[in-house]
Amino acid sequence: MRAILVLNAGSSSLKFALYAIDAELAASPAFSGQVEGIGATPEITLKTASGERVREAVRTSGSQAEQHRDALNHVFALLKEHHPELDIVAAGHRIVHGGERHSAPTRLDASVLRELDSFTPLAPLHQPHNLRAVRAVLALMPEVPQVGCFDTAFHRSQPAVAQAFALPRHISAEGVKRYGFHGLSYDYVARQLPDIIGARAQGAVVIAHLGNGASMCALRDGKSVASTMGFTALDGLVMGTRTGNLDPGVLLYLMEQKGMDAKALTNLLYKESGLLGVSGISQDMRTLLASDAREAKEAVELFCYRIARELGSLAAAAGGLDALVFTGGIGEHAAPVRAKVAELAAWMGLNIDATANADHAPRIDASDSRVAVVVVPTDEELMIARYTAETLGL
Numbered sequence: 001m002r003a004i005l006v007l008n009a010g011s012s013s014l015k016f017a018l019y020a021i022d023a024e025l026a027a028s029p030a031f032s033g034q035v036e037g038i039g040a041t042p043e044i045t046l047k048t049a050s051g052e053r054v055r056e057a058v059r060t061s062g063s064q065a066e067q068h069r070d071a072l073n074h075v076f077a078l079l080k081e082h083h084p085e086l087d088i089v090a091a092g093h094r095i096v097h098g099g100e101r102h103s104a105p106t107r108l109d110a111s112v113l114r115e116l117d118s119f120t121p122l123a124p125l126h127q128p129h130n131l132r133a134v135r136a137v138l139a140l141m142p143e144v145p146q147v148g149c150f151d152t153a154f155h156r157s158q159p160a161v162a163q164a165f166a167l168p169r170h171i172s173a174e175g176v177k178r179y180g181f182h183g184l185s186y187d188y189v190a191r192q193l194p195d196i197i198g199a200r201a202q203g204a205v206v207i208a209h210l211g212n213g214a215s216m217c218a219l220r221d222g223k224s225v226a227s228t229m230g231f232t233a234l235d236g237l238v239m240g241t242r243t244g245n246l247d248p249g250v251l252l253y254l255m256e257q258k259g260m261d262a263k264a265l266t267n268l269l270y271k272e273s274g275l276l277g278v279s280g281i282s283q284d285m286r287t288l289l290a291s292d293a294r295e296a297k298e299a300v301e302l303f304c305y306r307i308a309r310e311l312g313s314l315a316a317a318a319g320g321l322d323a324l325v326f327t328g329g330i331g332e333h334a335a336p337v338r339a340k341v342a343e344l345a346a347w348m349g350l351n352i353d354a355t356a357n358a359d360h361a362p363r364i365d366a367s368d369s370r371v372a373v374v375v376v377p378t379d380e381e382l383m384i385a386r387y388t389a390e391t392l393g394l
């Protein structure tokens with residue numbers, strides 16, 4: 001089988017998919033899965049084209065980086081076992097930060113890799129793992145061409161004003177501006193919308209990508225005009241372990257009054273806050289929704305409140321609101337979160353149908369809703385496979 005290998009490495013997870021490519025790219029993977037729990041006790045879940053599901057532990061120990069490497073080796077071993085005749089013709093990767101220059105997917109070589117290394121401080125939870133996956137493939141199959149697909153690229157269509165911080169010009173000139181992330185997910189979802197809501201897809205649309213990392217994007221004519229994430233993937237919504245929007249004065253206070261340095265603040269902002277920090281229980285929305293603890297309820301309430309606040313802000317950037325779209329693990333599966341956001345957004349003429357919402361139907365707006373409300377399962381891996389084939393002319 002000739003195939004494109006797709007790798008989407010996150011902070012604690014590694015998603016992988018294999019897309020057969022003959023005359024054209026297959027619409028669904030022949031083999032896919034994910035390693036979860038990297039950093040703790042990583043487990044791999046595998047789905048084959050025949051629907052077979054396998055779950056096994058990844059044999060590993062040591063640092064987060066070593067666990068990522070072991071997880072990758074485990075994936076490669078499984079690929080060999082299930083597809084001994086495999087001919088990998090290309091590898092496509094999700095790369096979270098592409099900086100100012102990368103507004104489209106690009107072929108990865110040593111000099112591009114060095115440039116992308118320099119963005120690691122801007123995406124410490126993702127960039128080093130993304131690039132480690134590229135280097136692992138390079139070591140294992142040096143002749144296979146690799147393509148980087150950037151989370152930031154989709155947002156390069158934003159007007160300058162949406163990308164600007166009110167900082168002195170010399171700092172902005174160094175590239176300190178809003179980039180936005182989750183672009184592969186927004187790109188995929190935006191392409192699905194015309195089939196679901198027709199001409200409204202070209203109007204003012206807000207997509208909420210609610211996963212472990214969470215952000216929202218305002219679109220006009222199917223293009224990004226604003227996003228809640230900025231220079232890094234810290235800004236905007238409450239996330240699994242990240243703060244989202246935070247008065248920068250809090251950082252000054254913590255530095256001056258509590259003696260916290262950059263390392264301590266990085267840990268606090270990226271790993272100890274968000275749903276985990278507020279609940280003191282878990283970063284996982286499933287656990288919080290199942291809990292009766294007051295702290296869990298407060299964490300979910302804050303998560304939904306911030307989404308509703310940002311929805312108003314993004315509607316202002318888009319010049320209205322024709323459709324609200326939910327995607328990502330929470331957006332696709334957590335009906336109570338969608339219901340709470342809809343309740344808070346009722347003032348915009350947005351109203352959902354409780355049964356459709358409970359069923360996770362593609363359209364969940366009530367018949368009297370002025371705004372279309374949609375649930376779209378995202379597929380970053382398929383987007384990466386398509387871009388990889390397109391970039392290499394496969």
Ligand SMILES: Nc1ncnc2c1ncn2[C@@H]1O[C@H](COP(=O)(O)OP(=O)(O)O)[C@@H](O)[C@H]1O
Pocket residue numbers: 010013210211212213240283284285286287289328329330333334335
């Ligand atoms: N059935 C469900 N109900 C509520 N939340 C869910 C459900 N399934 C997954 N989630 C939540 O989705 C989040 C992970 O989303 P996902 O998009 O898979 O994350 P990642 O950013 O790692 O790709 C977790 O908070 C998880 O609890």
Ligand SMILES: CC(=O)OP(=O)(O)O
Pocket residue numbers: 010011096126151181182211212213214233
């Ligand atoms: C950019 C980002 O936050 O990604 P993820 O949701 O995969 O953590």
Ligand SMILES: [Mg+2]
Pocket residue numbers: 010211212213
């Ligand atoms: Mg994700």
